[in-house]
């Protein structure tokens with residue numbers, strides 16, 4: 001991905017004493033390649049490189065930083081310039097309901113994102129209502145109904161007139177009814193999920209224009225599948241030319257999208273990226289913070305997001321009880337161990353957690369580890385512990401050979417895996433006990449040093 005590739009190009013400069021025309025040219029060539037290979041639009045790469053080159057040449061006088069540090073800083077600054085310095089704000093209408101029009105090609109994630117957005121707005125104290133105006137595919141409207149149920153958002157179902165062929169007049173009628181319904185129900189936000197096509201076509205575009213004219217939306221969000229790279233940029237441009245989008249949502253950022261789409265869409269449309277989709281579930285959704293993304297791209301991690309996630313998902317009381325127990329002479333049981341696993345799982349996939357750590361300094365190699373992490377491992381460990389009796393969970397010494405066989409069979413794992421888990425548990429438990437000897441504070445300090 002972009003991050004790895006940039007890291008590699010910075011390495012070229014590491015250990016060089018000064019910035020010279022020659023070593024800068026080498027590094028710039030690699031940075032250019034890294035951007036292109038990450039699906040950043042050619043025009044965008046050109047203008048980025050021009051500015052990076054200019055600054056790199058001018059930077060020779062500033063000597064406090066090493067050449068590689070200088071280039072890293074310049075590239076980070078320029079990427080931030082492209083993405084915008086500040087987190088984009090969400091616009092609300094002065095007269096409710098605020099209308100959000102979702103735009104994008106079929107399969108880009110409009111329906112899923114509509115649900116995620118509803119959930120996000122609900123968390124912020126709003127009362128969103130969802131409506132699908134995809135009159136062409138009954139399954140599409142049904143899909144939104146399922147999403148609405150899952151997130152507990154209101155839905156305007158409406159009825160299609162069986163006497164007419166589905167078309168734009170029906171779409172407009174549904175939209176109008178939904179807006180009235182939202183107002184009547186005291187919903188302050190109406191999210192309009194629209195039909196998509198496999199490619200841009202005039203019928204689709206005309207319909208979107210009509211919807212815009214009718215609804216005067218505060219937000220027109222272009223939903224783009226980050227995995228489609230360059231294609232997403234082209235359709236973003238087409239939608240923007242016609243509708244003047246107010247922002248973009250990049251979905252499927254949990255896959256191995258190469259990340260360049262974010263830079264290109266912002267540069268080509270001028271509209272800010274407002275949200276990222278990071279999975280299929282309703283809460284796999286985050287507001288887009290340009291500085292954090294640049295930090296991720298540059299391999300400096302995204303500790304801010306990680307802490308927010310921990311704050312939101314973890315049970316502080318449980319964590320403290322665990323720490324106290326583990327560090328006291330009492331030690332922790334397999335039951336406690338299972339609870340800790342469950343807490344960590346709540347924060348998201350192991351891969352997504354590891355990816356937010358810096359890939360430089362003490363965490364070097366973590367990004368690599370993230371690629372190889374076995375997500376199933378957690379689940380297997382949990383099912384091993386589930387297959388133990390309550391007594392066994394509280395006294396691991398009980399678990400002899402025949403019990404291990406039973407547990408392996410019960411959890412669908414192998415005796416070897418059960419052995420591994422018990423060994424790990426034994427080691428951890430010993431480690432915690434030895435740390436706890438000197439009291440909590442000291443133990444914590446020892447963990448930090």
Ligand code: GDP
Nearest residue numbers: 106107108109110111112251252277278279280
């Ligand atoms: P639409 O045709 O634009 O409404 O797209 P959908 O919302 O139906 O999404 C198409 C597919 O992409 C579905 O299978 C979704 O579950 C999936 N999807 C949407 N957003 C994400 C995301 O952020 N990550 C992943 N992994 N899948 C997503």
Ligand code: MG
Nearest residue numbers: 110111140194
């Ligand atoms: Mg849809």
